[in-house]
Amino acid sequence: MLDSLLSLGGLVLxxxxxxxxxxxxxxxxxxxxxxxxxxxxxxxxxVSEEEFREGFDSDINNRLVYHDFFRDPLNWSKTEEALxxxxxxxxxxxxxRTDPGPVTIALDxxxxxxxxxxxxxxxxxxxxxxxxxxxxxxxxxxGKVSVLGLLHEELHxxxxxxxxxxxxQTEVTLGGTKGQAxxxxxxxxxxxxxxxxxxxxxxxxxxxxxxxxxxxxESQPYSDxxxxxxxxTTHLTFNLHLSKKEREAKDSLILPFxxxxxxxxxxxxxxxxxxxxxIFYEPDAYDDLDQEDPDDDLDI
Amino acid sequence: xxxxATCGSGxxxxxxxxxxxxxxxxxxFQRRGPRxxxxxxxxxxxxxxxxxxxSVRNGQLLVSTGLPALDQLLGGGLAIGTVLLIEEDKxxxxxxxxxxxxxxxxxxxxxxxxxxxxxxxxxxxLQELPAPLLDDNSKKEFDxxxxxxxxxxxxxxxxxxxxxQLLPKMEQIGPVSSRFGHYYDASKRIPQELIEASNWHGxxxxxxxxxxxxxxxxxxxxxxxxxxxxxxxxxxxxxxxxSNPQKKQRNVLRIGxxxxxxxxxxxxxxxxxxxxxxxxxxxxxxxxxxxxxxxxSACIITMPTHxxxxxxxxxxxTNLSDTVIGLESFIGSERETNPLYKDYHGLxxxxxIPRLNNLxxxxxxxxxxxxxxxxxxxxxxxxxxxxxxxxRNIYPPGFSYLLxxxxxxWGEGSLQHSTFLMSFLAKATAFASRLVRHxxxxxxxGSGRIHQAAGPRLWHDGRRQEAPGLLGIPP
Numbered sequence: 001m002l003d004s005l006l007s008l009g010g011l012v013l014x015x016x017x018x019x020x021x022x023x024x025x026x027x028x029x030x031x032x033x034x035x036x037x038x039x040x041x042x043x044x045x046x047v048s049e050e051e052f053r054e055g056f057d058s059d060i061n062n063r064l065v066y067h068d069f070f071r072d073p074l075n076w077s078k079t080e081e082a083l084x085x086x087x088x089x090x091x092x093x094x095x096x097r098t099d100p101g102p103v104t105i106a107l108d109x110x111x112x113x114x115x116x117x118x119x120x121x122x123x124x125x126x127x128x129x130x131x132x133x134x135x136x137x138x139x140x141x142x143g144k145v146s147v148l149g150l151l152h153e154e155l156h157x158x159x160x161x162x163x164x165x166x167x168x169q170t171e172v173t174l175g176g177t178k179g180q181a182x183x184x185x186x187x188x189x190x191x192x193x194x195x196x197x198x199x200x201x202x203x204x205x206x207x208x209x210x211x212x213x214x215x216x217x218e219s220q221p222y223s224d225x226x227x228x229x230x231x232x233t234t235h236l237t238f239n240l241h242l243s244k245k246e247r248e249a250k251d252s253l254i255l256p257f258x259x260x261x262x263x264x265x266x267x268x269x270x271x272x273x274x275x276x277x278x279i280f281y282e283p284d285a286y287d288d289l290d291q292e293d294p295d296d297d298l299d300i
Numbered sequence: 301x302x303x304x305a306t307c308g309s310g311x312x313x314x315x316x317x318x319x320x321x322x323x324x325x326x327x328x329f330q331r332r333g334p335r336x337x338x339x340x341x342x343x344x345x346x347x348x349x350x351x352x353x354x355s356v357r358n359g360q361l362l363v364s365t366g367l368p369a370l371d372q373l374l375g376g377g378l379a380i381g382t383v384l385l386i387e388e389d390k391x392x393x394x395x396x397x398x399x400x401x402x403x404x405x406x407x408x409x410x411x412x413x414x415x416x417x418x419x420x421x422x423x424x425x426l427q428e429l430p431a432p433l434l435d436d437n438s439k440k441e442f443d444x445x446x447x448x449x450x451x452x453x454x455x456x457x458x459x460x461x462x463x464x465q466l467l468p469k470m471e472q473i474g475p476v477s478s479r480f481g482h483y484y485d486a487s488k489r490i491p492q493e494l495i496e497a498s499n500w501h502g503x504x505x506x507x508x509x510x511x512x513x514x515x516x517x518x519x520x521x522x523x524x525x526x527x528x529x530x531x532x533x534x535x536x537x538x539x540x541x542x543s544n545p546q547k548k549q550r551n552v553l554r555i556g557x558x559x560x561x562x563x564x565x566x567x568x569x570x571x572x573x574x575x576x577x578x579x580x581x582x583x584x585x586x587x588x589x590x591x592x593x594x595x596x597s598a599c600i601i602t603m604p605t606h607x608x609x610x611x612x613x614x615x616x617x618t619n620l621s622d623t624v625i626g627l628e629s630f631i632g633s634e635r636e637t638n639p640l641y642k643d644y645h646g647l648x649x650x651x652x653i654p655r656l657n658n659l660x661x662x663x664x665x666x667x668x669x670x671x672x673x674x675x676x677x678x679x680x681x682x683x684x685x686x687x688x689x690x691x692r693n694i695y696p697p698g699f700s701y702l703l704x705x706x707x708x709x710w711g712e713g714s715l716q717h718s719t720f721l722m723s724f725l726a727k728a729t730a731f732a733s734r735l736v737r738h739x740x741x742x743x744x745x746g747s748g749r750i751h752q753a754a755g756p757r758l759w760h761d762g763r764r765q766e767a768p769g770l771l772g773i774p775p
Contacts (some may be wrong), residue, residue: 119571123563127419128506159571159609163563166392166570166607193631194391 001185002172002199003209006033006104008187009144010169011130013110015153015161020174020181023047024203026106026150031056031207033104033146034063041094041105043087045069045112046150052108055207073116087113088125095129095145102143105129110149110164111156119160123167130169176200180212349550349596351409352380353480358658363411363552363598366401368481369680373648373669374623377480378600379656380552381593382622383585387605388559389629389646394671395602397430397678398627399556401484402600404429406498406554408482413500414534414555416527418564422502425558426495431488485676503530505565521577523566524584531555531591541595553597560584561603561617570607578613585620622654627671640683644670648680 005012006029016022034040042064044052049068053061067090075086085092094105107113113122130147149168153161165171171186181203186196200212242250355362355376362377365384371377378384384402388395406413407429415422508526520528535541540553561567561581568575592599601621605614618624629646630636641647648669655661668683 118568120563120566120568123571124418124506124566127564157573157609159573159607162607163570166562166604167564188391191393191396193393196632 001187001197002183002201002211003032005029005170005172005185006038006146006148008169009130009146011126011147011149011164011167012170012172013164013168014148014150015171015173016150017153017174020176022150022174023108024207025172025174025183025201025209026108026148027052027055028203028207028209029148030064030104030106031060032209034060038102038104039065041065041067041103043067043069043090043105043107045073045087045107046109055205057206086117088117088121091125091129100143102146104146104148107147107149109152111152114151114156114160114164119163123163126164127167130167180214182214349552351405351411351480352552353377355379358656360656363554364405364409364481365398365600366403366405366482366484367398367678367680368483370398370625371481373650373680374653375661378598378623379654380596380598382598382654382656383589383592384598384600385617385621385624386600386602387624387626387651388602389627390606391629391631392559392604393631394627394629394646394673394678396558397486397673398625399558399600399602400425400429401678403554403556404432404484404490405482406552407490407494407500408432409552410498411552411554412538412540413498414503414531414553415500415558416503416505416530416556417558418505418523418562419559421504422500426500426502427489429490429495430484430486431490433483433485483677486673486678487676501530501534503527509566519577519579520583521566521580524580527557528584528587528591531588535591535595535597540597550596553595555592555597555599557599557601559604560601561605561608569610569613570604571609573609578610581613582616582620585617589620589622618652621652622656624651625649626651641670644672644681644683646671647683 014022014026016025030040030042040063042052044066048070049066052066053064056064067087069087069090073086091105094103097103110122126147126149130145149164151161151164153173169188171188173184173186174181175184176182180200182198182200184196184198186194188194198214200214202210202212204210349361352361352363353376354360357375360379362371362379364371364377365374386395386398403413403415403426413426415425417425503526505523505526508530509523535553536543538553540551559565561569563570567577567580569578569581588599591597603617605617605626608614626649627646628649630641630644631646635641648671650669653661669680670683671678671680
């Protein structure tokens with residue numbers, strides 16, 4: 001599933017943390033889409049271009065279109081090759097391209113963009129970019145756009161992270177145990193239940209993705225035998241269980257309010273000699289069976 | 301008439317003149333002649349607009365929300381001039397369905413629609429509306445769909461609590477008036493000709509607002525300002541507020557706003573706890589309610605409240621809306637594995653019902669409502685229906701009240717449950733032997749006390765002898 005992340009399109013959020021970094025996964029996915037022949041645009045904001053291109057062979061490096069916002073983020077040098085509008089302007093310029101074909105945009109990183117731009121503007125821009133193929137009426141059919149965003153979870157509060165994950169089509173959270181990295185992939189399809197899956201993987205030195213099985217079961221710390229749940233019926237002074245004979249007796253018992261067919265017949269069948277209904281009453285020990293009407297004493 | 305004449309003479313000559321004038325007619329009240337329906341009279345007669353009906357409780361004009369079960373829970377329907385706020389579930393799967401049922405109901409009844417969204421194009425939203433079940437054939441397969449899932453349980457007839465089978469179910473599948481409240485098939489799309497025959501207006505935020513990076517410091521976000529202006533224009537131009545006299549029959553405007561408060565509308569309450577525009581949403585709701593109260597319109601808003609960081613904003617938003625419903629889906633939560641909820645997809649919480657021209661509101665006393673989305677149907681049921689159907693034990697009414705409490709320590713299998721049941725049974729068997737002789741039903745209250753119905757054991761030593769409560773110590 002990890003290798004088919006980009007086929008769904010939309011925004012793919014890579015959430016990493018200090019222990020499990022995500023840039024290598026980002027580079028692996030970028031390499032994969034470059035090898036598939038898609039157009040790849042990179043918005044580099046957090047690391048320098050040389051550092052990002054390190055590890056890629058020249059074939060892939062030639063296919064990547066790199067927009068550098070690391071060296072001069074505020075455009076102080078005022079050179080012509082700086083794109084107007086900053087990173088968002090670059091995003092919109094990529095969207096306005098005329099040639100069809102699938103495009104992958106890698107944002108390195110979304111955390112940098114969140115810290116420099118208002119969150120709402122970023123969300124609106126990402127939504128406009130990733131949903132461009134859904135709008136009809138265009139003269140030229142625009143290909144599928146995938147946006148890969150690297151988000152460092154610890155830098156942001158729950159607000160921006162929640163807002164971005166509600167926009168994202170796929171969310172990959174990196175984690176792992178004991179040297180093995182895992183990716184928890186949550187895939188939200190528009191009107192269906194979200195599916196989630198955990199995939200163990202490792203990145204090889206040439207940034208290709210190696211999918212693996214999980215670590216061996218014995219080494220997992222949570223596989224202890226369960227403490228059996230407390231049985232509340234053990235130390236009671238009365239017996240709550242029913243033996244087989246008792247259960248049969250219980251099932252065959254006719255309950256007083258049970259509306260069985262015999263009772264129905266008994267009610268429907270007219271009793272001989274009785275036209276009115278009857279009240280059956282057995283006097284209690286406390287009852288006073290005085291036949292006198294207490295209202296007789298009243299003098300009106 | 302003679303009495304009038306004598307009073308009139310006492311008051312003066314004018315009084316007697318009136319009295320003599322009124323003598324010629326039998327009565328001064330004249331009956332209005334029967335008018336043809338459809339004429340625009342502003343008289344005391346109720347204007348009948350298609351798809352609306354007056355509430356039986358307070359006379360408010362109601363429209364259907366698109367789900368007859370939800371109408372029943374809200375006291376008949378949604379009142380015109382009010383806002384229905386739906387708090388979205390976490391993955392936004394079920395709230396769009398309620399939104400679309402509301403809009404589809406508007407199309408079926410011929411109301412005008414106004415759809416506003418920042419996420420999807422309103423034309424696309426309208427294409428995905430569910431198809432109404434109008435003819436009898438589809439009604440039959442609807443009934444089968446509902447009853448099919450009930451047959452395995454209904455074969456096990458309830459032996460002890462059989463009186464609960466006489467309680468009405470939540471869904472009134474019986475005769476549904478064809479003019480109010482329709483059923484929708486969630487798996488089919490609405491026919492294209494119905495959409496084309498309807499009158500609708502769309503508001504898609506990315507088109508209406510130019511993409512500028514700077515955000516003007518203003519009390520309302522520009523997106524909200526534009527939406528309010530749009531709604532106001534439509535209300536004014538099409539005469540929903542009575543300003544332009546409508547030549548045709550009066551109609552209702554149904555407004556649907558999707559994902560209000562999300563960052564796509566330019567509002568940062570989901571991103572930050574104390575943003576710069578934290579009053580933007582509340583001001584929007586206030587102005588919107590003012591627009592709605594002065595026009596023949598009803599509004600549905602879905603809001604991702606689980607993303608809002610500042611909880612006081614949620615409380616303010618709830619107060620500013622009229623009817624508030626929360627959806628909580630079980631996906632990803634631990635309730636998914638709870639056997640009590642195994643047939644359901646989520647819970648519905650009715651958080652607020654308005655008091656319109658009333659001192660009290662129509663709060664239903666059923667608190668545990670759950671919904672499920674079958675392939676075709678969206679049904680809302682009381683969770684205890686499921687529980688009673690299984691009928692594992694004899695539950696006194698007070699005990700089931702304890703079970704209904706959320707996160708109750710009295711759950712099944714707990715120690716409190718078993719000891720209580722045993723002690724109750726010990727008392728109840730002695731008790732039940734006396735009650736057998738009275739064949740009148742007992743009124744059972746929620747606290748567990750069984751009040752005896754009127755019986756011959758009254759007036760013993762001057763006071764009514766009551767049955768001892770279950771939790772009380774008998775003297």
